[in-house]
Amino acid sequence: xxPLSVLQHxxxxxxxxxxxxxLLGLLFQDLAAAARPLLMPLVVILLMLALARMDWVRLCxxxxxxxxxxxCWRVLNLIAVPLVVWPIWQGLGLWxxxxxxxxxSAMAPGIISAATTATFLRxxxxxxxxxxAVHQFPGALHPAxxxxxxxxxxxxxxxxxx
Amino acid sequence: xxxxVLMVFAIPLMDGVVARAMAEPVKLxxxxxxxxxxxxxxxxxxxxxxxxxxxxxSALTVGYCSGGRHNALLMAVLPVTADPDIxxxxxxxxxxxxxxPTLLQPLYRRLLAR
Numbered sequence: 001x002x003p004l005s006v007l008q009h010x011x012x013x014x015x016x017x018x019x020x021x022x023l024l025g026l027l028f029q030d031l032a033a034a035a036r037p038l039l040m041p042l043v044v045i046l047l048m049l050a051l052a053r054m055d056w057v058r059l060c061x062x063x064x065x066x067x068x069x070x071x072c073w074r075v076l077n078l079i080a081v082p083l084v085v086w087p088i089w090q091g092l093g094l095w096x097x098x099x100x101x102x103x104x105s106a107m108a109p110g111i112i113s114a115a116t117t118a119t120f121l122r123x124x125x126x127x128x129x130x131x132x133a134v135h136q137f138p139g140a141l142h143p144a145x146x147x148x149x150x151x152x153x154x155x156x157x158x159x160x161x162x
Numbered sequence: 163x164x165x166x167v168l169m170v171f172a173i174p175l176m177d178g179v180v181a182r183a184m185a186e187p188v189k190l191x192x193x194x195x196x197x198x199x200x201x202x203x204x205x206x207x208x209x210x211x212x213x214x215x216x217x218x219x220s221a222l223t224v225g226y227c228s229g230g231r232h233n234a235l236l237m238a239v240l241p242v243t244a245d246p247d248i249x250x251x252x253x254x255x256x257x258x259x260x261x262x263p264t265l266l267q268p269l270y271r272r273l274l275a276r
Contacts, residue, residue, distance in 0.1 A: 010165045015264040021169035022260050025176025035174035042171045049164045076211055077228050084207050097247030098193055102200045105255065111230040116164045117263045121270045123223040131227045
């Protein structure tokens with residue numbers, strides 16, 4: 001069996017295979033615990049693979065485009081989206097900790113694997129990688145998020161342990 | 163190759179999830195449902211916001227990138243005394259990260275085929 005053809009076949013069935021990997025982790029908890037040190041190296045490998053698949057001509061075209069759209073996207077994604085979703089989560093009467101987590105999540109930068117999975121979905125993976133790169137700098141959670149964390153994690157809000 | 167790495171990556175992310183599921187099944191289910199809603203809502207908001215200004219494929223890409231968030235970074239910036247539910251959320255959010263591509267693929271195929 002040709003390993004390359006196996007990998008190609010897996011690539012065509014990516015969106016079907018990915019959920020099964022979650023199942024593997026759930027079924028084999030000892031394996032999941034033992035594999036934790038692999039997380040960081042795998043993140044690096046994922047990023048390297050995403051870069052290796054890049055359409056650099058298209059990426060350069062995106063980079064050479066006016067910076068205003070990228071700045072707008074960053075402002076929209078890090079500030080406007082959290083402001084839009086925050087009242088929605090507040091109004092649904094969810095667990096307060098879940099509301100806090102969802103709002104913090106909305107302020108976090110994009111996930112690197114999105115550039116990889118965008119390829120499977122026939123989205124613009126070059127644009128995805130550029131957006132995610134822009135999103136990572138200059139920092140992860142920006143000061144507004146830090147303030148929200150400080151406000152949301154007041155001692156009186158912490159659950160009382162039995 | 164990317165698929166293989168992503169599959170291997172998912173395994174350690176599930177560490178401890180079964181124990182939490184047995185201890186707090188309703189809460190974990192609620193957090194998983196909430197994380198699905200969170201990703202889809204962020205995706206929808208950004209896709210709609212950029213739809214008038216970009217071509218269809220770019221707007222859908224922007225929305226998709228906005229949906230998935232690097233929640234593990236929360237572990238780096240939160241204090242050790244932070245609400246443990248935040249860490250439960252980080253585990254719960256792995257489910258939509260791996261399942262949403264499967265769920266959205268038919269929709270993206272239809273929208274990009276036009």
